[in-house]
Amino acid sequence: MPKKARSQNGLPMVVLEGYAFAIGTRLTIPNRGSSLDPQTGGSTPIGGFVPFPGTEWFKGRPSSRIVMAMGVRLVQEGCNPYRVGPGNQWSDVDRDAYAMWQRKLGFTGPDADGWPGQTSWDRLRVPAEDGVSAGPTSYEPYPGADWFTANPNSPIVTAMGVRLVAEGCGTYLSGPGPRWTEADRTSYANWQRKLGYTGADADGWPGPTTWNQLRVPRQGSGPYEESGAPGSTYEPFPGTDWFKTQPNSAIVTEMGRRLIAEGCGKYTVGAGPQWSDVDRQSYAAWQQKLGYTGAAADGWPGKSSWDQLRVPRYSNQYEPYPGAAFFQSNPNSVIVTNMGRRLVAEGCGLYRVGPGPQWSDIDRQSYAKWQQKLGYSGADADGWPGPTTWDKLRVPKG
Helix, strand or coil: CCEECCCCCCCCEEEECCEEEECCCCCCCCCCCCEECCCCCCEECHHHECCCCCHHHHHCCCECHHHHHHHHHHHHCCCCCCCCCCCCECEHHHHHHHHHHHHHCCCCHHHHCCCCCHHHHHHHCCECCCCCCCCCCCECCCCCHHHHHCCCECHHHHHHHHHHHHCCCCCCCCCCCCECCHHHHHHHHHHHHHCCCCHHHHCCCCCHHHHHHHCCECCCCCCCECCCCCCCCECCCCCHHHHHCCCECHHHHHHHHHHHHCCCCCCCCCCCCECCHHHHHHHHHHHHHCCCCHHHHCCCCCHHHHHHHCCECCCCCECCCCCHHHHHCCCECHHHHHHHHHHHHCCCCCCCCCCCCECCHHHHHHHHHHHHHCCCCHHHHCCCCCHHHHHHHCCECC
16 A cells, blocks of 8 residues: 655645655655664754764774763663773774674674774764764874884874774784884885885875874873773783683683683583683683684683683772762762763663763662662662662772
C-alpha cells in the first residue's frame, strides 16, 4: 500500500515510489550532513551534534571534550570496555570501544579497526554542547626549529609521528613515541621528500611549511593511554625475567582474566595472583592464537604478545572517601570528574556529554544508580556518596 501524504491545498495527488504527494506540496529535503532518523524518518540537524573531525584527527591522539562525549555515547550504546571511564585524552580504550560500535553497525575487518569514519560517526550522534566544540579541527602550530633540535619529550612528537605513519612516511620499528629520535627525523625526511623537497630541504628537521601541511592535531597536556606509557590504561611489559621469579602480584590476576576473555584460559578455578604452570599454559595458548610456534610460544610472556593482550593497569591509588560534607558543599574538583568517569564505566552515568569537575544533580542521580546497582534502596540510594559505596567504586586519584 502506498503511504499517503496529507494534502494541504486540495490539489490532486501524484504517487511516486510508493509515496503519495499533492501537486504543489512543499517537501523538506535533509541537507548533506543531516541524518534521517531510522525510527521516525525525520531528519536530525547536524547542528545538534559534533561533525566528523576526520580520521586523521583521531590518529593524532587528541585531548578534547569531543573524545569524552564520544566515549559517553559509546557506553550508552553498550560499547563499554572502559575501566575508569571515558576521558578527554584519546586512548587505546577509546579505539577498542569504537571498534565495538563499528562491529555493532555490521562493519568487519579494516572497517572495524576502531578508527572513526564518517558513516559510523554520523550514526553515533555525539552531542555538541557543554564545551564540546563543533567547530573546525585545530592543529598544532609550528613549535620552531630549535624545539626539535633540543630533542623534546612531548605528546606533540607522538602526534607528529602518528601523522607521518598515516602518510606512509614512518620508519618506526615499534611505533612513534613522545621522545624525539632519529627515527622521527628519518620519517620526517620521508615526508619532506614526499612533498617534493630534496637535499638540505629534506634533512628531516621540520620547517614551518612542511609542518603546516602535515596537520598535526592539537594536543592536550594529559598522558597517552597507550600500552606501557606513563599514566597508561594498560600494564607495561614487566619483562620475561619477572615472570620467571614466580611473582605473586595483582598483575598476574589481571593477565589471567584477559587470557580467559580471549578464550585462552586453562584455569579450573579462575585466575589468581600467584604465577603458576597454568598461567604459563594459558599464555602459551595466547601466543599460539597470535600465530607464534615453537620456542616463541613457550608460555613465557614477551613484549609483543604482552602489548597485544592489553592487560588493564592495576592500581591501589584510589581516592579515599572525602566525606559526606565534601559532596554537600557542591565541590568543584577533579575527584568529581573521576567519580563520574567511573560511574559511566559502571553503566550508571546519566551524563549527556560527560562528567565534569562541578558537582551537580546529574552526579547525584548517577551515584544513586550506582547505589541501586549495589542493591541499596530508599534513603540508602539517595545519591549522596557514602564510604562503603565509594570504596567499591574505586575512583582513581587525580
